[in-house]
Amino acid sequence: MTTPSTTQLDITSTAYRNAYSRINGMVVVGEGLADRHFRLLSRSIPDDQQELERLAAMEGRHASDFVGCGRNLGVKPDVGLARQLFAPLHALFLERDRAGDLAGCLVIQGLVVECFAVAAYRHYLPVADAYAAPITAAVIADEGEHLGYAERWLQERFATVEASAVAISRRALPITLGILQSLAADLQAIGMDPIELVASFSELFQRALETIGFEPPAARRILAGAAAAMA
Ligand code: PL3
Ligand code: FE2
Ligand code: FE2
Numbered sequence: 001m002t003t004p005s006t007t008q009l010d011i012t013s014t015a016y017r018n019a020y021s022r023i024n025g026m027v028v029v030g031e032g033l034a035d036r037h038f039r040l041l042s043r044s045i046p047d048d049q050q051e052l053e054r055l056a057a058m059e060g061r062h063a064s065d066f067v068g069c070g071r072n073l074g075v076k077p078d079v080g081l082a083r084q085l086f087a088p089l090h091a092l093f094l095e096r097d098r099a100g101d102l103a104g105c106l107v108i109q110g111l112v113v114e115c116f117a118v119a120a121y122r123h124y125l126p127v128a129d130a131y132a133a134p135i136t137a138a139v140i141a142d143e144g145e146h147l148g149y150a151e152r153w154l155q156e157r158f159a160t161v162e163a164s165a166v167a168i169s170r171r172a173l174p175i176t177l178g179i180l181q182s183l184a185a186d187l188q189a190i191g192m193d194p195i196e197l198v199a200s201f202s203e204l205f206q207r208a209l210e211t212i213g214f215e216p217p218a219a220r221r222i223l224a225g226a227a228a229a230m231a
Helices: 014-044 046-072 079-098 102-127 132-156 158-189 194-212 216-230
Strands: none
Touching (some): 014 102, 158 194, 158 216, 194 216
């Protein structure tokens, strides 16, 4: 299967609209979960409560902005597959929240999900329609801020969070790469290259690990371990 170039994309075709509906469902469900995760974090980190509530509200706006992108094309988000695909990551977040593992929660939402979002939206931007493009560009900037919050929090406590970050990355990365695998055909149908998306996600996540304090070889090993767990 080859990815159609932007000029070949027919945003009125059934194939495009069905794929867009499922991808839009992923985005809307992912943003909705991000909203819930930042609200839970705002309760666990009282010092940053207001900031985290603000980040949660941004996620809620992303969800409705992307619903608007679908509506503009006459497409409703298909959330069935999305809920199923996000369920293990959400369950992992709730498990870590109940265990009081703040670092684990921040790695899942603040690093894994946010790197996923930044990579996905960056690849969507060049194939986005004229209505969705400026919205997507604004969202990318917001997701960078979310990633930055988690990086700072984890970096300031690297010695105490290191082990937890490794353990959670080992569990969350295969789930995330699996989500991308399940979306490959739909991503291609809307003009995105799933292989390049995985490459960008891995690069961003590895860089995030280095930002919080991992030596580059250690960060590479975490990524390589996840890739091996997928095979
Ligand atoms: C974090 O703020 C939210 C995380 C949501 C991530 C959803 C990623 C979905 C993958 C495909 C994205 C393509 C963009 C299409 C936009 C309609
Ligand atoms: Fe978001
Ligand atoms: Fe975000």
